[in-house]
Amino acid sequence: MTEIEHYQKLKLELRRGVLILAVLAELREEHYGYSLRKNLLAKGLEIDEGTLYPLVRRLEKQGLLTSEWREESNRKKRFYKVSEIGQLTLEKLTQDWHQVEETLNRILN
Amino acid sequence: MTEIEHYQKLKLELRRGVLILAVLAELREEHYGYSLRKNLLAKGLEIDEGTLYPLVRRLEKQGLLTSEWREESNRKKRFYKVSEIGQLTLEKLTQDWHQVEETLNRILN
DNA sequence: ACACATACTATTTGCCATACAGTATGCAAA
DNA sequence: TTTGCATACTGTATGGCAAATAGTATGTGT
Numbered sequence: 001m002t003e004i005e006h007y008q009k010l011k012l013e014l015r016r017g018v019l020i021l022a023v024l025a026e027l028r029e030e031h032y033g034y035s036l037r038k039n040l041l042a043k044g045l046e047i048d049e050g051t052l053y054p055l056v057r058r059l060e061k062q063g064l065l066t067s068e069w070r071e072e073s074n075r076k077k078r079f080y081k082v083s084e085i086g087q088l089t090l091e092k093l094t095q096d097w098h099q100v101e102e103t104l105n106r107i108l109n
Numbered sequence: 110m111t112e113i114e115h116y117q118k119l120k121l122e123l124r125r126g127v128l129i130l131a132v133l134a135e136l137r138e139e140h141y142g143y144s145l146r147k148n149l150l151a152k153g154l155e156i157d158e159g160t161l162y163p164l165v166r167r168l169e170k171q172g173l174l175t176s177e178w179r180e181e182s183n184r185k186k187r188f189y190k191v192s193e194i195g196q197l198t199l200e201k202l203t204q205d206w207h208q209v210e211e212t213l214n215r216i217l218n
Numbered sequence: 219a220c221a222c223a224t225a226c227t228a229t230t231t232g233c234c235a236t237a238c239a240g241t242a243t244g245c246a247a248a
Numbered sequence: 249t250t251t252g253c254a255t256a257c258t259g260t261a262t263g264g265c266a267a268a269t270a271g272t273a274t275g276t277g278t
Contacts, residue, residue: 006171007198011205013266014126016234018209020119022216034257044212051234053259058233062115075242077257089116094217096120100127101210103153107131108203122233125267143224160267162226167266184275186224 019047021097023055024082024090027065032077056080064089128156130206132164133191133199136174141186165189173198 022045026036037052059065064086068079082090131154135145146161168174173195177188191199 001171003172003194003198006173007201009265010126010129010198010202012126012235013129014202014205014209017119017121017123017125017127018213019234020122022213025216032257033259040216043216044208045216048235049258050236050238050260054234057259062110063112064115075257085112089112089119092116093119093123096123097213097217099153100123104127104131104206107134107149107152107154108206118232121267128267141224142226157268158225159227159269159271163266166226184224 019045019051019055020059021090021093022047023052023059024064024086024093027080027082028087028090030079030081032072032079034077036080059086128154128160128164129168130199130202131156132161132168133173133195133202136189136191137196137199139188139190141181141188143186145189168195 022040023036026039031039033049033053033056036056037047037049040047056065056067060067060080063083065080065082067081069076070079071077131149132145135148140148142158142162142165145165146156146158149156165174165176169176169189172192174189174191176190178185179188180186
């Protein structure tokens with residue numbers, strides 16, 4: 001493994017925990033998979049389908065969001081939205097995030 | 110698994126990628142394992158030994174830091190410090206971090 | 219004796235990325 | 249008009265890696 005590959009891997013690790021939080025936050029408003037992905041991309045977060053779908057699946061299994069098949073524009077799509085528990089979890093995680101942010105920035109100085 | 114356990118796990122995920130960056134940053138100055146851990150703790154980042162030691166071992170294997178056994182205060186300790194490559198990687202990752210920070214905060218609003 | 223200092227490892231668990239694998243719709247060119 | 253291509257849209261399998269957990273072990277000062 002080259003240095004560059006190592007670096008890329010570390011960079012991925014950095015994104016990792018953030019994904020869940022981003023998805024939860026974005027799903028305060030209802031989205032289907034594709035639009036969720038596009039929205040996150042527009043805000044600067046690229047996430048592959050093969051990463052996103054298992055992720056929402058996991059979050060749903062944990063009760064943090066709900067999903068429903070519906071037809072829209074002649075197409076069946078699966079719509080996701082945070083549950084109440086998901087909303088609470090999001091709020092707590094947001095606080096945790098700000099703490100992590102502070103701590104790391106303190107260390108980086 | 111209960112909701113609380115899920116939450117705790119997510120919180121851990123959030124810390125995850127940050128650890129490497131924190132360790133690299135802290136090792137701009139030389140430390141041995143124990144003092145490294147104490148230092149990070151003092152700055153608000155708790156990290157278990159069982160996490161820290163494999164981590165530094167990994168970073169060393171990747172060439173991001175060097176280590177050396179030395180005696181100090183009648184005790185042999187293993188001292189760690191970032192290498193040149195580690196320093197460069199740290200700088201790049203720091204930029205990446207700030208970008209992640211921006212992106213996530215944008216999504217959270 | 220006890221607490222603290224110091225270092226290290228094995229196992230378990232879970233997740234992300236990668237790659238693979240589709241269906242359906244609209245539109246343009248042939 | 250049908251072939252083909254783009255893009256919308258949704259998933260699954262697996263492999264490798266990493267953090268947490270729960271240990272082992274020795275030394276030192278009080």
